[in-house]
Amino acid sequence: MTVRVVLPHNLTTLASAGKEVQLEVAAPVTQRAVLDALEARYPALRGTIRDAGSGLRRPLLRFFACEEDHSDDPPDDPLPAAVAEGREPLLIVGAMAGG
């Protein structure tokens, strides 16, 4: 499956990647599988989306897809079919905490 992921600006510069990256992810396409593939492609992102020790999502980042907030979904739940099929991106979004 080719999954599309949209990164926040500061992570695009860190990874030297475009705003949207495409990743090959084996089914089932879950949050964990997508993030594992993302970190494997861009090792500089390790620890920046999920805490390197606990593996938990950083509190000021959110995961949106198909106009829904999937931030607090269990990481091994399947993402929406539209994300798994590449029709919609998984959006990694920094919280509006900068004023």
Place this chain on the structure above:
Amino acid sequence: MSSVRVLVGTRKGAFILTSDGKREQWEVSGPHFAGWEVYHLKASPADPDRLYASQSSGWFGQVLQRSDDGGQTWNAVGNQFEYAGAVGEHRWYDGSPHPYKFARVWHLEPSLKDPDTVYAGVEDAALFKTTDGGQSWQELPGLRNHPTSAGWQPGAGGLCLHTIVLNPKDEQQMTIAISAAGVFKTDDGGQSWRPANKGLRSAQLPDQDAEVGHCVHHLARHPSRPEVLFMQKHWDVMRSDDLGDQWREVSGNLPTDFGFVIDVHAHEPETVYVVPITSDSHHFVPEGKLRVYRSQTGGDEWEALTKGLPQKDCYVNVLRDAMAIDQLDSCGVYFGTSGGQVYGSADGGDTWDAIVRDLPAVLSVEVQTFQ
């Protein structure tokens, strides 16, 4: 031909300022890591092309960067800082127990001999070490396991280990400072530690001369005399002539002895620089005047250095790691401000000029000297 390279960490990226030995014309590169807080950059004394940078963000956590070409290109290295063994607790601001939690790297201190070995002082207070050029980091847990650590309490900036001083004659001997726990030193490379705060007095403590709990802001020493340490404490400028076993106050005639930075002249071990700040509630310079104070007597007697610095309507701060000294014959002194200026003096502080005026708020300044 001599030259200098000034490494500047700011709230929104890093900048590298370079000049020849005259230090009159400067080139500015950056921002590196734009948009990220860069608490500290420092070069390896053993390999001047090897630089390390602490890049962090409230959103994205800690990233460690390494350059092998003097800051032209950078690569992210290891950013996993796991406390060793039981995490334990320290005291929170309200006095309640609070679990240690890694927040960021405040200070990077490369080994004097090995470019792959670096010490990292972090928040919550602990000391980490890499021996593989930053790919992996291991805590030296003897410090955080010190019997007093459950009582360490954060300063306003967090419970941070912000200063690491290596003894050039014996790198196993290190002195570190934590806000607000105080000074600790080790003789065995970080396995065991003892407090070194005798002579400090802090009105913020119920026991003003307690063994630990002092908000030490920064330490400095001249490499030729590793036993002599200078300290800018929350309040008070202090001096020790026996590697921290005993401290005495040398604030003398300073207009205020609150401040953050302190540093020592490259060739005159008794010449010391501070930037007095009005108070802990007014984090800006007194009377709207930016003045560096220099003592040529190892403290007690201070003179204001003002030529080239703003002497009206100036309300900036200068943070603890934001002053550096070069090694050229006519000693250069540099500092950065919360207003984004980096000032330099090529004559030991007699005259100053702004190298840059409009960077993001400056967090740290280091300098490399090429002779």
